[in-house]
Amino acid sequence: MTGKTHIIGGITASLAFAQITNYDPILLTGAGVxxxxxxxxxxxxxxxxxxLPALSEIISRLFGHRTFTHSLLFLALTAFILESFVTVEALSAGLLVGMLSHIVLDMATKRGVKLFFPFKWTxxxxxxxxTGGASEYLxxxxxxxxxxxxxxxxxLPQ
Incomplete structure (x- = not known):
């Protein structure tokens, strides 16, 4: 998926999550993006x-594309770090919801993701x-x- 689809996916997932939580929807959605x-x-x-080209290069060389950063392990490590250092729960929740939306959207592509990294299962x-085709536009x-x-x-609640 392209960046714009991931961004709208993060917005959609954050707004859906905001409906079932009491988090500030603006903070949640911003973090979701x-x-x-x-x-x-x-x-x-x-x-x-x-x-962040230097960081991107390092991560790419270490893991490749759609492996570690598209895995449940990465989500769990990020959640642990956020829990330890971020005091605003809406920000942490939004970041995680946005990351999850990204992974789910990439699971809808032919290349898929290595969700259970370090296992190599796609x-x-x-x-x-x-990606970039009519189906992504849909x-x-x-x-x-x-x-x-x-x-x-x-x-605009009822």
Whole structure:
């Protein structure tokens, strides 16, 4: 998936999560956007990879693309670090929700992810989208509609 699809996925997931929590939806959603791009730190051409090129290069050389940073292990380590150092729960939750949305979206591509890293098993959905193709455009459109739906539920409650 491209960066814009990951970003709208992070927004959608954060707004959906905001409906079932008491976290500040603005903080949650902002952190969700950041979290949605973090897993691609392993790819030098990604938005975050271009922002932090040295770190991206190191992670890419150590692990490759869609391995460690797209795994449950990375999510668990990030959760532990956030729990230890971040006092605002909405920020921690948003980052993790955004990261999870990224991983789920990449599971919907032909390349899939190494969800159970260090095991080399590739996990992907039975039906996949082509990155940058018409199917990704459809996913982006559906996520945009869900963003409006969940945003309405969060910001204009009944």
């Amino acid at each position: 950041v979290g949605a791009v973090i897993p691609d730190i392993c790819h030098s051409g990604s938005k975050i990879g271009r922002t 996990i992907r959905f039975p039906v996949t989208a082509t 996913v982006f459109s559906l996520l945009s509609l869900l963003t409006v739906y969940f945003g309405y539920g969060v910001f």
